[in-house]
Amino acid sequence: MVRPYPPGARLLARPEVVRACASCGDPLGRGYPGCTTCADTVDAYWRADWDALRGDDDERELAAAVLAEVAGVYPWTCTDWALRLVPCPACRVELATGDAGCLTCSRADQARWAWDHGGMPKAMTANEHALRMAVAILRASTRRRSTVVSFWRLVLPFLLVGDTFTTAQARRIKTLLLAGRYDELAEARGYAEMTALPDLPWRG
Ligand SMILES: [Zn+2]
Numbered sequence: 039m040v041r042p043y044p045p046g047a048r049l050l051a052r053p054e055v056v057r058a059c060a061s062c063g064d065p066l067g068r069g070y071p072g073c074t075t076c077a078d079t080v081d082a083y084w085r086a087d088w089d090a091l092r093g094d095d096d097e098r099e100l101a102a103a104v105l106a107e108v109a110g111v112y113p114w115t116c117t118d119w120a121l122r123l124v125p126c127p128a129c130r131v132e133l134a135t136g137d138a139g140c141l142t143c144s145r146a147d148q149a150r151w152a153w154d155h156g157g158m159p160k161a162m163t164a165n166e167h168a169l170r171m172a173v174a175i176l177r178a179s180t181r182r183r184s185t186v187v188s189f190w191r192l193v194l195p196f197l198l199v200g201d202t203f204t205t206a207q208a209r210r211i212k213t214l215l216l217a218g219r220y221d222e223l224a225e226a227r228g229y230a231e232m233t234a235l236p237d238l239p240w241r242g
């Protein structure tokens with residue numbers, strides 16, 4: 039059996055091109071997590087690592103063991119998956135997804151990111167980091183501003199095929215989102231097309 043190894047999400051090959059989701063019609067992944075097809079496609083990278091780690095172990099016990107370790111010991115995908123299996127003891131929803139007032143969820147969400155600064159610096163690619171961020175934020179959308187949620191929804195299909203946006207592209211996309219131009223951004227076939235949208239004159 040292939041064991042997952044840190045960092046994570048590398049057991050399965052990524053799709054080479056962005057396709058339309060057969061269920062929701064949007065670029066595959068954009069419907070995460072509400073659309074089951076989008077969710078299954080994205081989650082497959084997490085599930086593959088989790089299944090390989092689990093073997094015949096009890097899922098709940100393994101989840102507790104993974105969360106008891108410092109970030110970086112297990113693949114980040116397995117830490118994320120364990121969070122999904124353990125309800126928050128304070129607010130009872132999926133751990134790290136409760137509303138902004140739940141400190142237990144906030145702590146769990148922050149702890150998972152310690153990975154980046156832990157024992158394996160730079161072992162996670164920028165694309166993997168962004169993919170993980172997209173999934174974490176879309177699963178906890180009530181904790182975030184709508185512009186932030188829309189941003190990650192827009193970029194997820196392109197992250198899935200391995201494309202990584204630049205800081206300047208992210209800034210431009212967020213500016214366009216704040217200007218209410220989600221629908222135009224959603225038509226774009228990549229970050230370059232999104233950022234190439236022209237500015238509109240002020241409309242009074
Ligand atoms: Zn879909």
Ligand SMILES: [Zn+2]
Nearest residue numbers: 126129136140
């Ligand atoms: Zn909570």
